[in-house]
Amino acid sequence: MLAIWIVIAVAAAAVVVAGGVVIVGRRRRGGKGGPQVVSAAGPATLERPPPAPPTGPAPPPVRQPQAPPAPQAPPAPQAPPAPQAPPAPEVVAAPAEPVPADLRQRMGRTSGRFGTYLRSLRSRGSVDDDTWDELEEALLGADVGVATTMALLDELRDRVRAGDLRGPDAVVEALKEELRQVLRSAGDPVLRLQEGVTNVWLFVGVNGVGKTTTIGKVARAQVQVGRSVVLAAGDTFRAAAAEQLTAWGERAGVDVVRGAEGGDPSAVVFDAVQRAAARGHELVLADTAGRLHTKVNLVEELKKIRRVADRPPGKVTEVLLVLDATTGQNGLVQARQFLEAVGVTGVVLTKLDGTAKGGIVVAIEKELGLPVKLVGIGEGAADLVPFDPGSFVDALFDAAGGEPAALR
Numbered sequence: 001m002l003a004i005w006i007v008i009a010v011a012a013a014a015v016v017v018a019g020g021v022v023i024v025g026r027r028r029r030g031g032k033g034g035p036q037v038v039s040a041a042g043p044a045t046l047e048r049p050p051p052a053p054p055t056g057p058a059p060p061p062v063r064q065p066q067a068p069p070a071p072q073a074p075p076a077p078q079a080p081p082a083p084q085a086p087p088a089p090e091v092v093a094a095p096a097e098p099v100p101a102d103l104r105q106r107m108g109r110t111s112g113r114f115g116t117y118l119r120s121l122r123s124r125g126s127v128d129d130d131t132w133d134e135l136e137e138a139l140l141g142a143d144v145g146v147a148t149t150m151a152l153l154d155e156l157r158d159r160v161r162a163g164d165l166r167g168p169d170a171v172v173e174a175l176k177e178e179l180r181q182v183l184r185s186a187g188d189p190v191l192r193l194q195e196g197v198t199n200v201w202l203f204v205g206v207n208g209v210g211k212t213t214t215i216g217k218v219a220r221a222q223v224q225v226g227r228s229v230v231l232a233a234g235d236t237f238r239a240a241a242a243e244q245l246t247a248w249g250e251r252a253g254v255d256v257v258r259g260a261e262g263g264d265p266s267a268v269v270f271d272a273v274q275r276a277a278a279r280g281h282e283l284v285l286a287d288t289a290g291r292l293h294t295k296v297n298l299v300e301e302l303k304k305i306r307r308v309a310d311r312p313p314g315k316v317t318e319v320l321l322v323l324d325a326t327t328g329q330n331g332l333v334q335a336r337q338f339l340e341a342v343g344v345t346g347v348v349l350t351k352l353d354g355t356a357k358g359g360i361v362v363a364i365e366k367e368l369g370l371p372v373k374l375v376g377i378g379e380g381a382a383d384l385v386p387f388d389p390g391s392f393v394d395a396l397f398d399a400a401g402g403e404p405a406a407l408r
Contacts, residue, residue, distance in 0.1 A: 114142050114359075114396055122168050127160055131168060135175070142359030142396070143328045148366045152178055176397055179362060183389035186365035189346070189373045190386070193227075197315035198277045200269070200284045203348075204302060204338055205322035207290030210350040210376065212241050214322050215285045216248025217384040218374070222283060223252050230279075232272035232286040233258035234265040234305060245287055251381075255281075265289060265301070266308040273314035284314070299341045306342050320373065322348045323360070331360050335368055349387070350376035358396060361387075 117138030124131060132153060139149040156174055159165045165174055193199050201218070203211045212235065219229050231249045233256060235241035242258045249256035257272035259265075269286045276284050288305060289298075310316045321344045323331040338344050352358055352375045361372050372387040 114138055117141070118172055118397065122172060124168050127165075127168055127171055131171070132157065135171070139359065143363070144359035145329055145332065145363035145367070148182075148363050151366070152182075172397070176393055179393050179396070180389055182362055182366045183372075183392065186369050187346075187371035189371045189389070191346075191373055192317050193283065194315055194317050198273055198284060198313045199282060199318075200273060200286055200309040200314050200316045201318040201320060202286050202288065202306060202309060202316060202342070203320050203322055204288050204342060204344070205290060206334060209290070209322045209324045209327075211235075211290065211322045212244050212248070212287055214320075214348055214350060214374070214376070214384060215245065215287050216252070217376075217381055219248060219252045219254055219285055220381055221384070222285075223254060227283050228281040229254045229283045229285060230272050230276040230281050231256040232269045232284055234268050235287045235289040236261060236263045236265050236268060237289045241287060241289070255279075266305045269305055269309050270311075273309060273311075277313040284309075299337075302342055318346060318373075319344050320346050320348050321370075322350060323364075325349045325352045325358060325360060325376075328360060329363070332363050332367065335364055335370060339368060339370065344370060346371050346373035348372075348374040348376070348384075350384075353377045358392070361392065 117134055121131060121134050121138075135153060135156075136149060139152065140146065144152075152175065155178060156165065156171055159174065160171065165171050191201070203215055205211050215231065219231060222229050229252070231245055231254055233242040233245045235245075236259055239261050242261075246256050246258065255275065257268060257275055259268040259271070265288060269284075272284050272286065276282075286305070286309060288302060306316060306319065319342050321335055321338050323334065325331070327334075335344065335347065347364055347370050349358075349361060349372050361375075364370055365372060374384055375387045375392075376384050
């Protein structure tokens, strides 16, 4: 009997346990807040326990891929720095002697003839066709040249028509000013020297214009202002030329380099430059044989002399064309040919006194753009003077108001 009650109790207990499991399962499937556990502490939210940390070494951190950097525009190309030109060598003007005060009395017939025409012109009361004819005759008579004369008079006619000039006196004064402008626009009339080199001044021209005498006078003037000079007797075809230059050298107290008669003139100039450089002289005055500007072989030889003289330590800073002022318009032809051959830088006009027609100065400067740098107004050693445009024009017009200068 007792055994039966034990079996019933065990069965009842089993039924109770089975019911509790069913209720708990139903509660797990229902409820909004997730499974609830009823306890004395009150309801609590069940959370999934965090996973246990893995054992062993930690894996390397995963690097997030980075977007490649945006391409940058290439920098704008920079212009290369402009090359700096080497400093220009200093060029100084050789000191010159003052123009003598009696230039007016020493310009010979040029001033007298020109003044005669101008006096006749100023005696007129108005400017008419005869006025222009007389002015044209005066300029051509002074050897100004046809092209230059026509250019000067055309400018004056235009000014008279425009009413800028009234009367003969105004025309004469305007002509004087135009001549001054022509002479000043051709370039600086001073002789140039370059620092730091052995300067070479070449003297060129046809036979008989006075090159050797001109060199002797220039040497004297340069020594007087403190220059150290060497003379190069490059005229090896005329025996008297070397002797003449040696006499001038002794008179000025300077060295003269000369070669054998008939020798290579460029070799003489080369030796003179080397001697000057070795002894610290700053200036070489080089004579050359007179040659016709129409002789091709002689002109080519002159080009060679210039090339040799221009080699270091030498530097050709002046090529001076010596012209006889009495040759007139033929001097203009000579100047044009020598300018093309050897790059003439200036003109020395000799024999401007006496019978010279000084208007050739205007033609040379107007048509060729060559400055006249020295003028010879006598035979004396001091009679080669710097050309001054203002003094020249004043001397040319000096006799316009009275007696011709040549007759005083």
